[in-house]
Amino acid sequence: xxxxxxxxxxxxxxxxxxxxxxxxxxxxxxxxxxxxxxxxxxxxxxxxxxxxxxxxxxxxxxxxxxxxxxxxxxxxxxxxxxxxxxxxxxxxxxxxxxxxxxxxxxxxxxxxxxxxxxxxxxxxxxxxxxxxxxxxxxxxxxxxxxxxxxxxxxxxxxxxxxxxxxxxxxxxxxxxxxxxxxxxxxxxxxxxxxxxxxxxxxxxxxxxxxxxxxxxxxxxxxxxxxxxxxxxxxxxxxxxxxxxxxxxxxxxxxxxxxxxxxxxxxxxxxxxxxxxxxxxxxxxxxxxxxxxxxxxxxxxxxxxx
Amino acid sequence: xxxxxxxxxxxxxxxxxxxxxxxxxxxxxxxxxxxxxxxxxxxxxxxxxxxxxxxxxxxxxxxxxxxxxxxxxxxxxxxxxxxxxxxxxxxxxxxxxxxxxxxxxxxxxxxxxxxxxxxxxxxxxxxxxxxxxxxxxxxxxxxxxxxxxxxxxxxxxxxxxxxxxxxxxxxxxxxxxxxxxxxxxxxxxxxxxxxxxxxxxxxxxxxxxxxxxxxxxxxxxxxxxxxxxxxxxxxxxxxxxxxxxxxxxxxxxxxxxxxxxxxxxxxxxxxxxxxxxxxxxxxxxxxxxxxxxxxxxxxxxxxxxxxxxxxxxxxxxxxxxxxxxxxxxxxxxxxxxxxxxxxxxxxxxxxxxxxxxxxxxxxxxxxxxxxxxxxxxxxxxxxxxxxxxxxxxxx
Numbered sequence: 001x002x003x004x005x006x007x008x009x010x011x012x013x014x015x016x017x018x019x020x021x022x023x024x025x026x027x028x029x030x031x032x033x034x035x036x037x038x039x040x041x042x043x044x045x046x047x048x049x050x051x052x053x054x055x056x057x058x059x060x061x062x063x064x065x066x067x068x069x070x071x072x073x074x075x076x077x078x079x080x081x082x083x084x085x086x087x088x089x090x091x092x093x094x095x096x097x098x099x100x101x102x103x104x105x106x107x108x109x110x111x112x113x114x115x116x117x118x119x120x121x122x123x124x125x126x127x128x129x130x131x132x133x134x135x136x137x138x139x140x141x142x143x144x145x146x147x148x149x150x151x152x153x154x155x156x157x158x159x160x161x162x163x164x165x166x167x168x169x170x171x172x173x174x175x176x177x178x179x180x181x182x183x184x185x186x187x188x189x190x191x192x193x194x195x196x197x198x199x200x201x202x203x204x205x206x207x208x209x210x211x212x213x214x215x216x217x218x219x220x221x222x223x224x225x226x227x228x229x230x231x232x233x234x235x236x237x238x239x240x241x242x243x244x245x246x247x248x249x250x251x252x253x254x255x256x257x258x259x260x261x262x263x264x265x266x267x268x269x270x271x272x273x274x275x276x277x278x279x280x281x282x283x284x285x286x287x288x289x290x291x292x293x294x295x296x297x298x299x300x301x302x303x304x305x
Numbered sequence: 306x307x308x309x310x311x312x313x314x315x316x317x318x319x320x321x322x323x324x325x326x327x328x329x330x331x332x333x334x335x336x337x338x339x340x341x342x343x344x345x346x347x348x349x350x351x352x353x354x355x356x357x358x359x360x361x362x363x364x365x366x367x368x369x370x371x372x373x374x375x376x377x378x379x380x381x382x383x384x385x386x387x388x389x390x391x392x393x394x395x396x397x398x399x400x401x402x403x404x405x406x407x408x409x410x411x412x413x414x415x416x417x418x419x420x421x422x423x424x425x426x427x428x429x430x431x432x433x434x435x436x437x438x439x440x441x442x443x444x445x446x447x448x449x450x451x452x453x454x455x456x457x458x459x460x461x462x463x464x465x466x467x468x469x470x471x472x473x474x475x476x477x478x479x480x481x482x483x484x485x486x487x488x489x490x491x492x493x494x495x496x497x498x499x500x501x502x503x504x505x506x507x508x509x510x511x512x513x514x515x516x517x518x519x520x521x522x523x524x525x526x527x528x529x530x531x532x533x534x535x536x537x538x539x540x541x542x543x544x545x546x547x548x549x550x551x552x553x554x555x556x557x558x559x560x561x562x563x564x565x566x567x568x569x570x571x572x573x574x575x576x577x578x579x580x581x582x583x584x585x586x587x588x589x590x591x592x593x594x595x596x597x598x599x600x601x602x603x604x605x606x607x608x609x610x611x612x613x614x615x616x617x618x619x620x621x622x623x624x625x626x627x628x629x630x631x632x633x634x635x636x637x638x639x640x641x642x643x644x645x646x647x648x649x650x651x652x653x654x655x656x657x658x659x660x661x662x663x664x665x666x667x668x669x670x671x672x673x674x675x676x677x678x679x680x681x682x683x684x685x686x687x688x689x690x691x692x693x694x695x696x697x698x699x700x
Contacts, residue, residue: 015539018564022531129360130552135586142563151563224528225556225584231528269532275494275522277532 018148019270020263025154025223027262028161032216033239034246034254035168036088036209042185042249043205045104049111050091052236053118054210058084058217059227060122063131073137073222077160080218081211088210089203097199115236122229130228133221153223160219164212165255172251177204185249234278241285247295256296346388347648349374349638350408352419352429357396358525358552361578362421362627366443367391369631370418372618377639383646387639390414398428405429409436415648416441418634421627423447423498426461433460438650439657441638443630444574444598446471447497451676458676462657464634464667467677468498471573471596472505472548474682474698478594479544480513482696483569489519489542491533491557493549496525502548502573518542523553530557531564538566550575555584562589574598577626577692587690594695599629599667600683602694611666626667633665 033055040048058080065076095114099107142151172178180201183191192198220235221227242261246253261281268280288295351370354363370389378386390412392404401420408414409432416439420426426445433440441462442450448468451461479485488510493499507517519540521533534557537545545561545568547554554576561570571594582590601612601623611632615624624632640663641656642648663670668680684695 011539015535018535018538019532022529022535025531026529128356130580132555132580132583135583135588142565144565149563149565153563225559226528226552266532270536272521272536274533275524 014148015270019266021148021150021154023263023266024259025157025262026265027242027259028157029216029220029223029235029258030239030242030261031255031258032161032164032212032219033235034242034258035165035251036213037240037243038246038248038251038254039181039205039209041243042251043181043202044096044100044107046096046107047111047240048096048206048209049108049236049240050095050114050118051209051213052232052239053115053122054084054088054091054232055213055217055220055235056122056227056229056232057087057118058210058214059221059231060126060131060217061214062218062221063133063227066137067134073156073218077215077218080214082214084214084217085207085211088206088213091210092203092206097202119229119232126229128229130226133225133227135225138222153219157219157223160215164215168208168212168251171208177201181205238281241281244285244295245288247298250295250297253295253297345384346386347382347642348388348390348412348414349635350404350412350414350417350419351389351391352394352401352404352408352417352425353391354396354421354425355391355393357394359396359422359550361551361580362444363393363396363419365625365627366419366421366631366634368619369443369615369624369628369633370635372615372628373632373635373639375618376614377635382639382642383648385648387635392419394420394425396422396425398425401425401428402432405432405440409433409438414438415642415650416638416653418443418631418638420445423450424496426450427497430458430461434458436650437654439638439641439654441634441657443634444627446574447501449497457674459658460654462637462672462676464630464637464665464670464678465574465598466680466682468501468573469505471682472502472507473509474596474684475502475546475548475571475573475594476506476509476513476515477698478596478684478696479546479569479571480510480515483544485515485543485569487516487518487542488544488546489521489537489540490517491521491523491530491537491545491547491549493525493553494522496549498550498575499548503546506546506548523549523557525550525553527553528556530560534561534564534566537561538564543568545570547572548575551578551581551584555581558585558593559589567592569594571595574626579625582687582690590687590690593687595685595687595692596682596698597685598626598682600685600692600694601625602685602692603683603697607664608666629666633667633670636665637663637670 036051040046061083062076062080065071065079091114095110096107099110138152138156142149180196183196184198184201188198242257243254245261246257265277268277353366354360374387374389392408394401394404408417418441421444423445426442427450429440437460439460439462443464445463446465446468451458490503492503519537519542521537523530523533547557547570554572558570569592573596576595577597612624615628641653645652645656661671670678670680673679681697681699683697685692686695
């Protein structure tokens with residue numbers, strides 16, 4: 001019916017769109033995790049390396065909510081977010097708060113310690129064996145759009161990510177706590193002088209960031225099925241790259257960085273270099289650090305001495 | 306109770322003394338190794354993946370061995386009982402080395418069964434060879450486990466057939482039974498097993514007129530395969546060969562079906578785990594096939610007898626191929642010890658190598674000069690999450 005080059009072109013476009021859909025699904029998960037990194041960094045200048053493990057804990061809480069407590073996806077998502085928020089605050093109060101005035105390297109090393117503690121604590125409690133999210137918990141069917149199939153899970157991930165990001169923007173820009181967060185991130189001492197409770201604001205930031213990681217954990221489980229105690233390491237590092245890519249400390253930057261990284265990875269695989277995928281993510285990090293250290297959305301501000 | 310224990314220790318000391326005496330009078334030397342049959346029992350080590358990534362293989366093999374030992378010990382071997390000394394290698398090659406060292410130097414076992422994967426077995430070869438203790442892998446299918454660079458690892462044996470055979474069977478099945486002309490291959494580039502199977506599949510498939518339209522790769526522990534699968538879908542193969550392990554394959558099959566790849570998919574014994582069904586989902590697994598060592602649906606009386614005994618011991622669980630190969634490995638060793646008339650590792654090695662026509666659950670076995678068993682394979686189909694016996698292929 002159509003000449004062959006045209007049909008080939010159509011097939012190519014279909015594949016390309018499919019790869020973009022794949023990349024956006026993966027990128028949404030990176031973005032959700034990256035938000036937590038970026039918010040915490042924005043407010044206490046700490047790279048919270050335990051963040052990827054909060055994501056893992058969220059995945060497990062979601063799993064047990066669905067299988068043991070027999071909850072649906074959305075209740076499980078909420079339970080996991082609430083539990084992770086609490087968990088995040090706990091980590092902050094126990095591990096980071098006593099070090100608030102210590103050197104940044106001390107806090108960073110503590111974060112790595114907390115990360116290992118959570119990973120191996122989980123293995124100690126429940127063993128290292130992986131777990132599979134039950135099949136068929138997403139009622140959505142996959143839809144076919146011009147030969148591109150978009151699964152129910154992809155739609156769910158995208159939907160959850162978009163809703164949460166809008167909610168976050170609302171919290172940060174329209175609520176009192178959001179205003180306090182912005183003030184603290186701008187200048188902690190001045191904020192304190194203005195009567196803002198800095199400790200509570202920092203805890204709230206950890207709570208919100210961890211809740212997002214918990215949500216990411218649940219959608220990850222639904223999309224990729226397999227969860228295990230060390231699953232947070234690689235997505236955590238990738239989300240960190242995404243946060244730096246967008247400009248660490250900048251919320252829209254984390255969203256764009258996450259989506260961009262997901263799409264870059266999918267396109268690298270699409271080009272036939274699937275084994276280079278993880279490497280490329282870190283090459284992106286290096287390139288960004290060399291050419292735009294402040295990230296895509298960052299402004300080059302000279303640090304005050 | 307206490308008295309009994311003391312008496313037991315006394316008895317075993319006496320026996321040990323007897324063995325020592327026997328040792329002194331024998332001419333073969335190597336006194337240390339004789340400790341393997343100390344106290345009226347022959348120690349057999351099991352260096353298996355009892356936890357970690359492929360824990361389900363190790364656990365299944367152990368179940369099979371334990372059942373076999375129970376049966377064998379009713380009569381005993383040369384008047385002695387077999388005792389299993391298990392070691393968990395955590396699905397990790399360095400741990401497997403530690404395990405082999407411990408089993409040979411501390412426990413002084415007569416032979417080691419394990420590991421489940423080719424990689425973890427290869428890690429132990431050096432130790433088995435230098436300590437002259439037979440190493441028998443129930444399921445290590447890589448070609449170079451027993452024979453590498455034109456040299457035979459004379460103390461290394463296996464109960465299963467080798468990778469090329471499984472790849473060849475799969476290619477034959479695709480061409481002749483499914484009648485497909487084009488295929489895609491999706492391999493785990495970090496696994497020798499996967500690469501070995503893919504190579505033999507490709508060789509026969511292309512030689513007999515088929516065409517490989519796409520080759521893609523992943524790395525163990527990956528969770529996102531959408532990008533590679535989209536590439537495979539674009540090449541429109543009639544058949545997809547995925548010689549991987551269940552942890553990744555489960556996710557691959559699920560994601561492939563979601564992306565709308567409806568072509569039949571096929572793998573090998575690496576798929577064989579109950580976890581696969583959980584990971585992929587029952588519906589996604591329809592129209593997939595595996596080559597395997599054995600099927601509980603096989604009507605052979607020897608197989609049915611084993612299935613019955615296994616179900617009786619393990620609360621009605623249907624034995625999988627790992628159970629069967631673990632069970633057969635135990636009988637393989639017991640038979641060799643019987644023929645050797647001794648628990649001396651070197652004599653056992655000789656007897657193992659001479660095995661011919663031993664009737665096992667996974668088929669009548671004969672070893673070739675590369676220590677590879679020559680026996681039959683079965684093809685299974687997944688139907689609504691159940692393995693159905695499809696056909697049996699003789700070498």
